[in-house]
Amino acid sequence: MKPLRSAVLIILALLALATLLAWPREQHVPAGSPAAWASTPDNIARGAYLARAGDCIACHTARGGAAYAGGRAIDTPFGRFYGPNLTPDRATGIGDWSADDFWNALHNGIARDGRLLYPAFPYTNYTRVTRADSDALFAYFRSLPPQRQPNRAHELRFPYNQQIMLAGWRLLYFRPGVYEAQPARGPDWNRGAYLVDGLGHCSACHSTRNRFGAGGDGLDGGLIATLGWYAPSLTSNSEAGLGGWDREHIVELLGTGISPRGSATGPMAEVVARSLQHLTPQDLGAMAGYLKSLPATQAAPPDPGPPLGEQVLAEGRRIYETRCADCHGLDGKGWAPAYPPLAGNRAVTMTPAVNAIRMTINGGFPPGTRGNPRPYGMPPFGHELDDAQVAAVLSWIRRSWGNAAPAVSSTEVNRHRAPPVD
Known part of the structure; x- marks a missing residue:
C-alpha cells in the first residue's frame, strides 16, 4: 500500500502546484446598498420565494427536523455529505455571517472561514444568482428562528476529503460567473x-x-x-x-x-x-x-433486441392482466391523469429501465399539491413479484401497443430492488 499512497501524495503535490499557477479568480459583486439585505417585509418575502425556487429546504432540513437547521444526509459515490445549518444561530448557523460571506459561498463556493465548499452544494449553478437575489435570500434566512444545531462533519473517503483535491477539481470544472441575459x-x-x-x-x-x-x-x-x-x-x-x-x-x-x-x-x-x-x-x-x-438531441432508437420468448410473453401478459390492467387498461391507454397510459409512455420505454423497475417494486405517488391535493398512486408489487416476474411484466409492457424497447432482465431488477437511499 505504501507505493500507492506515495503516488497519491505525488499527485496531490502536483495538483497543489497547478492550483497555485492557475487558480481561478474569485469574483466579488458589491451589494447595491445595506438596504438590500435589511430585514424588511419585502426583502424577507422575496427571499422566502427564492429559497422555494432553489429548493433549499430539501438539503438543509433533516427528516423531522427544524426547517433549514441542517443535518440531512446526502449520499454520493465519494462519501456522505450533511447539509449545514442556515438559521441565524450565532454558534452553529449563519448568525455571524455577513451578506458578503453569504454571497461568497453562493457565488464562489467558499465558506466564511475560507474553506472550499464541495459541489454537493450546487454553487456551480448558484454562481449565476444575482447579488440582489443573494441578498434577499440572506435577509430571509436571517429572519428564521435560530436553531442551535451543530453541523455534522462530512464523511468522505480519502483522497476526496482533502481540500487540495477539491482545489484541483475546481480548477478543472468551476468558473464563477453571474447569469448574463441574452x-x-x-x-x-x-x-x-x-x-x-x-x-x-x-x-x-x-x-x-x-x-x-x-x-x-x-x-x-x-x-x-x-x-x-x-x-x-x-x-x-x-x-x-x-x-x-x-x-x-x-x-x-x-x-x-x-x-x-x-x-x-x-x-x-x-x-x-x-x-x-x-x-x-x-x-x-x-x-x-x-x-x-432547448435544441432537441436526436438519438437513434434503442435496439429492442431479439423477440421475447413465448414463456416470458405469456408470464408478462398474465401478470399485467391480473395486476395492472384495472388501472392502465387492457389497451395500455390508462385513465389520465390519475392512471397514466403505458402505450407510448417514454417513462416506461426509456433505457435504462431503472425508473420503471423502481415504480413496479416500490410503488409511488405523484406529489400532493394545491392543484392535485389527493393524488392517485401505484401500490408496490415488490413483495408479491420476484425478480423474474417483474422483468417479465416490464418486458411485455415495453414490447406492447407499439412500444419497442429492450427487454428487462431479472439481474437488472435485482440490482435496483434495494430501497432508495434517503
Missing part, C-alpha cells in the same frame, strides 16, 4: 433560463456526471446513483424531451405534479411538492418556454 431572447426566456440553470439547478440531476462528479451545463439526463433513479434527458425526444409538449402541459407538470403527458414521481415528486408548486404561474411559464426552446 437580450435577443426576451425577458420571459431569460427568466426561465435563470431559474432552470441557476436557482433551480436542474442540471444537478438532469445531466451526466463524469467519474469525478462533474456534470455539464446540458440537461441530457443522468443516473442519480445513490438514489437509484434516472433523471431523464430534457432534450431527447426518446426520454423526457419537452420540445413537443404543449407549454400548458409543462406548466401543469411543474406546478401540480401531473399533466396529460406524464406525472412527477420519485425524487422529482419531492421537487414539485417542496419547490415548484410554490412558484408563480408566470415563472412556471417562463421555465416551460425555456425548456421547450
